[in-house]
């Protein structure tokens with residue numbers, strides 16, 4: 259996959275881009291980890307998402323770059339059941355958090371997906387108690403649709419607000 263670049267930067271002025279997983283970057287993506295107090299909502303490391311993408315062939319994992327450094331992981335898939343594109347596995351490496359990388363990477367991926375001919379809306383799932391992620395998603399245009407019995411919201415975006 260080619261590089262996805264929406265021209266956005268983090269707060270240190272580094273371009274935030276998304277790139278396919280390759281021989282050069284997979285180790286760094288595998289090593290991406292959340293903060294300890296975020297472990298309830300995400301996998302313990304990027305490695306888990308890479309394996310999921312590789313083994314099941316449903317999701318496409320992407321490396322999140324800040325400049326030339328791997329700073330996170332994000333993935334997307336098309337769900338045949340609801341005929342929607344989904345974003346998942348959004349994880350910014352602990353030391354790289356709060357620098358605007360999360361916001362830039364989701365806006366970049368959403369912009370890319372909304373350009374696809376068969377994409378009118380993008381969905382994701384976020385836990386009720388994950389206030390940081392809910393705030394971020396809400397601020398770029400995701401609307402929360404409904405919450406399941408595990409406390410996971412399905413949120414949908416049809417148009418970016420920022």
Ligand SMILES: CC(C)(COP(=O)(O)OP(=O)(O)OC[C@H]1O[C@@H](n2cnc3c(N)ncnc32)[C@H](O)[C@@H]1OP(=O)(O)O)[C@@H](O)C(=O)NCCC(=O)NCCS
Nearest residue numbers: 296300348349350355356357358359360361390391393394
């Ligand atoms: C959610 C996550 C991806 C955000 O990435 P990030 O690079 O730190 O986010 P940004 O710096 O772009 O911040 C974007 C917005 O998120 C919110 N946010 C991020 N971290 C936050 C925190 N610790 N507390 C409160 N709000 C927070 C804020 O609204 C922030 O906007 P602001 O900086 O203008 O206030 C990151 O915290 C993460 O990897 N968390 C663990 C994994 C996770 O929960 N993934 C989402 C699963 S659905």
